[in-house]
Amino acid sequence: MNLLHPHTGLYTDLYELTMAQGHFFAGRHETRAVFDYFFRKNPFEGGFVVFAGLADLLEALQDFRYSAEDIDYLAAQGFKPEFLDWLRHFRFRGDVWAAREGEVVFPYAPIVRVEGTIVETQLVETLLLNLLNFESLIATKAARMRLVAGDRIIAEFGLRRAQGYGGMQATRAAIVGGANNTSNVLAGLHYGLPVTGTMAHAWIQSYEDELTAFRKFAEQYPERCILLVDTYDTLRSGIPNAITVARELEQRGYRLFGIRLDSGDLAWLSKRARQMLDEAGLTYVKILASNQIDEYVIRSLREQQAPIDGYGVGTRLVTGHSSPALDGVYKLS
Amino acid sequence: MNLLHPHTGLYTDLYELTMAQGHFFAGRHETRAVFDYFFRKNPFEGGFVVFAGLADLLEALQDFRYSAEDIDYLAAQGFKPEFLDWLRHFRFRGDVWAAREGEVVFPYAPIVRVEGTIVETQLVETLLLNLLNFESLIATKAARMRLVAGDRIIAEFGLRRAQGYGGMQATRAAIVGGANNTSNVLAGLHYGLPVTGTMAHAWIQSYEDELTAFRKFAEQYPERCILLVDTYDTLRSGIPNAITVARELEQRGYRLFGIRLDSGDLAWLSKRARQMLDEAGLTYVKILASNQIDEYVIRSLREQQAPIDGYGVGTRLVTGHSSPALDGVYKLS
Numbered sequence: 001m002n003l004l005h006p007h008t009g010l011y012t013d014l015y016e017l018t019m020a021q022g023h024f025f026a027g028r029h030e031t032r033a034v035f036d037y038f039f040r041k042n043p044f045e046g047g048f049v050v051f052a053g054l055a056d057l058l059e060a061l062q063d064f065r066y067s068a069e070d071i072d073y074l075a076a077q078g079f080k081p082e083f084l085d086w087l088r089h090f091r092f093r094g095d096v097w098a099a100r101e102g103e104v105v106f107p108y109a110p111i112v113r114v115e116g117t118i119v120e121t122q123l124v125e126t127l128l129l130n131l132l133n134f135e136s137l138i139a140t141k142a143a144r145m146r147l148v149a150g151d152r153i154i155a156e157f158g159l160r161r162a163q164g165y166g167g168m169q170a171t172r173a174a175i176v177g178g179a180n181n182t183s184n185v186l187a188g189l190h191y192g193l194p195v196t197g198t199m200a201h202a203w204i205q206s207y208e209d210e211l212t213a214f215r216k217f218a219e220q221y222p223e224r225c226i227l228l229v230d231t232y233d234t235l236r237s238g239i240p241n242a243i244t245v246a247r248e249l250e251q252r253g254y255r256l257f258g259i260r261l262d263s264g265d266l267a268w269l270s271k272r273a274r275q276m277l278d279e280a281g282l283t284y285v286k287i288l289a290s291n292q293i294d295e296y297v298i299r300s301l302r303e304q305q306a307p308i309d310g311y312g313v314g315t316r317l318v319t320g321h322s323s324p325a326l327d328g329v330y331k332l333s
Numbered sequence: 334m335n336l337l338h339p340h341t342g343l344y345t346d347l348y349e350l351t352m353a354q355g356h357f358f359a360g361r362h363e364t365r366a367v368f369d370y371f372f373r374k375n376p377f378e379g380g381f382v383v384f385a386g387l388a389d390l391l392e393a394l395q396d397f398r399y400s401a402e403d404i405d406y407l408a409a410q411g412f413k414p415e416f417l418d419w420l421r422h423f424r425f426r427g428d429v430w431a432a433r434e435g436e437v438v439f440p441y442a443p444i445v446r447v448e449g450t451i452v453e454t455q456l457v458e459t460l461l462l463n464l465l466n467f468e469s470l471i472a473t474k475a476a477r478m479r480l481v482a483g484d485r486i487i488a489e490f491g492l493r494r495a496q497g498y499g500g501m502q503a504t505r506a507a508i509v510g511g512a513n514n515t516s517n518v519l520a521g522l523h524y525g526l527p528v529t530g531t532m533a534h535a536w537i538q539s540y541e542d543e544l545t546a547f548r549k550f551a552e553q554y555p556e557r558c559i560l561l562v563d564t565y566d567t568l569r570s571g572i573p574n575a576i577t578v579a580r581e582l583e584q585r586g587y588r589l590f591g592i593r594l595d596s597g598d599l600a601w602l603s604k605r606a607r608q609m610l611d612e613a614g615l616t617y618v619k620i621l622a623s624n625q626i627d628e629y630v631i632r633s634l635r636e637q638q639a640p641i642d643g644y645g646v647g648t649r650l651v652t653g654h655s656s657p658a659l660d661g662v663y664k665l666s
Contacts, residue, residue, distance in 0.1 A: 003336045013516035014530030129493035160462035161658040166499025183346035197347030202665045315658045324652040325494040332535045
């Protein structure tokens with residue numbers, strides 16, 4: 001399953017094809033070439049990059065070809081018949097030498113080397129840079145969060161703020177870098193990743209009151225039930241109602257899995273929530289937190305001893321936020 | 334052509350499906366609901382947003398369904414047979430009311446309204462936010478560049494630094510916002526956009542010397558030929574060699590279209606380049622510039638009267654750079 005299929009060969013800058021045709025008519029398209037992929041600057045003012053994106057790249061390279069529709073399109077763009085006849089049968093047959101995904105890598109060291117004909121090594125440049133730059137960026141961001149989160153859960157919830165269909169690669173890279181699971185169902189199917197989720201404010205608002213909304217959810221989802229407690233008033237309504245439902249679940253032989261805080265002062269609210277839950281004998285109920293979380297927020301929460309068991313991380317993970325691109329390049333060696 | 338096909342319905346956060354099943358078994362899945370899409374804060378510390386993404390959204394909504402593979406996957410995730418039998422036949426049949434793409438919109442005003450059953454309006458939330466947030470962000474960035482670039486060419490060259498396959502939506506949105514054309518060939522095919530390109534440093538380096546590389550390129554591409562002049566030494570090698578090739582093209586009855594500067598002080602280099610070209614009688618040769626260009630760089634170059642005819646814009650356009658996400662939300666009305 002490759003989202004670009006059957007147009008993978010067109011996922012490129014036009015000049016790669018222009019140069020390919022140039023080499024073809026100069027009779028040097030079989031000339032051997034070697035390109036190296038490396039980057040120059042660590043993102044996030046950090047000290048390392050976690051390499052990612054290789055599996056997606058290799059899958060796309062195996063599918064890197066031109067469909068009849070692609071050839072027609074290129075003909076309409078002015079590419080010449082003799083070149084297009086050759087391109088119609090083009091396959092990437094080069095060799096790829098690479099670091100392993102998840103490895104820590106540093107500026108200026110070659111991470112991937114591609115050997116082959118000058119045309120095949122050049123044509124794949126844009127695809128290679130697109131996937132490796134982005135997935136390495138996000139894996140690095142996730143690793144930075146993992147370093148400060150210790151063994152707490154990190155759930156990737158960012159699809160709604162991800163950069164278009166790049167949300168697919170963002171999810172994959174987040175897991176490579178250290179997130180535990182994701183809300184992105186298609187990424188779950190595509191990459192075989194664990195998916196997770198809670199409930200939205202809209203569920204609560206679709207009922208006449210919060211307690212009814214919680215009860216209706218817990219009735220159907222008694223296992224791994226997580227209640228979102230900030231729709232109306234976290235301390236005066238959300239948590240008391242969650243405690244009521246937790247006790248009702250106990251009577252049915254279940255344990256409420258957790259509550260989720262999604263706004264406000266997460267350090268203060270999590271401490272009060274822990275206290276209220278513990279006083280109700282619900283020491284097993286986990287506290288999850290979300291809302292503009294990144295490695296700096298996690299570190300601050302941990303320094304404040306906020307009793308948070310898991311973080312739902314969105315925008316700041318899946319976009320890279322402060323550094324939205326890795327500056328990796330692909331240079332003729 | 335929808336890259337998510339036939340899995341569009343899975344491009345969602347898990348909780349949308351969890352809540353859908355919840356509503357289904359509560360017998361309220363046909364209840365009517367209305368959701369509004371709006372955002373809270375203008376990106377880029379700016380004063381407006383250019384709305385974009387609607388056409389991609391509508392295309393995806395028409396394809397928003399669950400394949401047999403999707404249903405099997407959801408069954409393995411614990412969704413119940415009765416719900417899945419219903420989901421198998423699910424189609425989005427709601428109504429979408431929206432601003433036009435390219436319209437300028439402001440915080441807190443509803444931009445899109447979705448009316449339908451609570452399940453269909455809720456299930457599409459993640460997809461809607463993903464596409465509208467990102468495309469509106471990038472269209473806004475492009476419009477900011479257009480405002481300072483006047484009638485100069487803006488070419489979108491960002492695919493290699495785009496966030497994974499979000500590069501497709503980035504290109505489309507850049508054009509909605511005011512870019513003239515793109516290097517992204519698949520976006521050219523998919524959306525019917527004008528594609529453009531020059532040459533890479535690797536073309537130059539694949540020849541023994543720069544002049545030969547320029548000549549070989551101009552031989553094959555005498556029309557709209559753009560020579561990249563900064564591989565070795567812009568003023569002492571690149572531009573003199575480009576002038577030589579321009580004169581050779583004149584003898585063949587062609588005119589060199591332009592040169593491209595890709596490094597260094599673009600204001601200074603463009604002035605010297607213009608002077609050298611004009612002194613050689615090549616007043617018609619255009620000067621294009623690239624390298625970390627955004628609206629601030631364009632404004633600065635124009636304030637310095639840099640004689641640049643077109644800008645190749647990459648990373649800072651396609652990622653949003655300083656504001657990599659629009660904070661749009663989708664709320665039950």
